[in-house]
Amino acid sequence: MTAQLIDGLKLAHSLRAAMRERARQLEEDGVKPGLAVVLVGADPASAVYVRNKLRACSECGIASRQHLLPAETSEAQVLQLIAQLNEDDSVHGILVQLPLPPHIDVRRVIESIAVDKDVDGFHLYNVGALVIGQSVFPPCTPYGVQLLLDTTGIDVAGKNAVVVGASNIVGKPMALMLLQREATVSICHARTRDLAQYTILADILIVAAGKPGLITGPMVKRGAVVIDVGINRLADGRIVGDVDFDSVRERAAWLTPVPGGVGPMTVTMLMENTLRSAHRAAMQHAPA
Numbered sequence: 001m002t003a004q005l006i007d008g009l010k011l012a013h014s015l016r017a018a019m020r021e022r023a024r025q026l027e028e029d030g031v032k033p034g035l036a037v038v039l040v041g042a043d044p045a046s047a048v049y050v051r052n053k054l055r056a057c058s059e060c061g062i063a064s065r066q067h068l069l070p071a072e073t074s075e076a077q078v079l080q081l082i083a084q085l086n087e088d089d090s091v092h093g094i095l096v097q098l099p100l101p102p103h104i105d106v107r108r109v110i111e112s113i114a115v116d117k118d119v120d121g122f123h124l125y126n127v128g129a130l131v132i133g134q135s136v137f138p139p140c141t142p143y144g145v146q147l148l149l150d151t152t153g154i155d156v157a158g159k160n161a162v163v164v165g166a167s168n169i170v171g172k173p174m175a176l177m178l179l180q181r182e183a184t185v186s187i188c189h190a191r192t193r194d195l196a197q198y199t200i201l202a203d204i205l206i207v208a209a210g211k212p213g214l215i216t217g218p219m220v221k222r223g224a225v226v227i228d229v230g231i232n233r234l235a236d237g238r239i240v241g242d243v244d245f246d247s248v249r250e251r252a253a254w255l256t257p258v259p260g261g262v263g264p265m266t267v268t269m270l271m272e273n274t275l276r277s278a279h280r281a282a283m284q285h286a287p288a
C-alpha cells in the first residue's frame with residue numbers, strides 16, 4: 001500500500017479564498033476583522049511562524065498588526081499591552097506567540113487575554129469549554145487536523161485514535177476533540193512504555209512529539225490515517241516531521257507531508273477563529 005498524501009497547503013489556500021469573501025462581507029457591514037500578534041524576543045522559528053500568520057491575514061483580508069517586543073520586556077509590560085488590545089475594538093483576535101522568555105509567566109499572560117479575543121483557544125475558559133464540548137475557539141492545530149481528517153471521508157466514531165504527545169497546545173486538546181467525535185482515544189507520551197504496542201492499533205494516528213523519525217512503518221497499522229504534527233529542523237536545514245515518511249507511506253492509507261501538511265492548516269484555523277470573533281463583534285453592534 002502507498003498512502004495518499006493529504007495536501008494541507010492546498011486545503012489551506014482554498015479555505016482562505018472563502019474566508020476572504022467573509023472578511024469582505026464583514027467589512028461591508030462595518031467591521032474590518034483584525035488580528036494582533038505579540039512576539040517577545042527574536043526566536044528564529046517564531047519569526048517564521050509569525051511571518052506565515054501575517055501573510056495569511058493579508059491573503060484573507062484580515063487587518064494585522066504585530067507587536068515585536070525585545071526579549072528583556074517585563075511581564076508587566078506584556079500585560080499592559082494585552083490590556084490595551086483587549087479594549088481596542090479594531091482587534092478581534094490576540095495571539096501571543098509561544099514560547100515566551102523564561103522570566104514571563106505564560107499562564108498569567110494567557111489568562112489576561114479577553115476570553116472573546118483568545119483566538120488561540122489557550123485561555124483556561126476556552127480549554128474548559130473544549131472539555132465539555134462547547135468550544136468557541138478550538139485551538140488551531142488540532143482544529144486544522146480535524147479538517148484534514150475530514151478530507152479523507154473517514155468517520156472517526158468508534159475508531160481507535162492514538163495521539164502521541166500530551167502538550168497543552170496539541171496533544172491534550174486533540175485527544176478531547178477526537179473523544180468528542182466518539183473515537184476511542186489513547187494518549188501516549190515520553191514516559192509511555194512500548195509505544196508501538198499502542199500505535200499499531202491506531203486507525204487514526206496523530207503524532208505531535210517533536211522527535212524526528214519517532215514513528216516508523218512497522219509501528220503503523222495497515223490502512224491507518226497518519227497525521228504528522230511534528231516540525232523538526234535538521235542540521236542540514238531540512239524540515240521533517242516526527243514520522244519516518246518513506247516507511248510509513250508503505251503502510252498507511254493516508255499521510256500528511258511536512259512541510260505542507262498540518263502547519264498551513266494551523267495558520268488557517270487562526271484566520272477562521274479571528275473571523276468568527278469579528279463576526280460575533282458585528283452581531284453585537286448590529287441594529288436590532
Ligand SMILES: Nc1nc(=O)c2c([nH]1)NC[C@@H]1CN(c3ccc(C(=O)N[C@@H](CCC(=O)O)C(=O)O)cc3)C=[N+]21
Nearest residue numbers: 048049052096097098099120140259260261263264266
Ligand atoms: N500562541 C501560539 N499559537 C500558535 O499557534 C503557535 C505558537 N504560539 N507557537 C508555535 C506553534 C507552531 N505553529 C506553527 C505555525 C505555522 C507553521 C507553518 O506554517 N508551517 C509550514 C512551514 C514550516 C517552516 O517553514 O518552518 C509547514 O509546515 O508547511 C507551523 C507551526 C504555531 N504555533
Ligand SMILES: [Mg+2]
Nearest residue numbers: 025026028029
Ligand atoms: Mg451585507
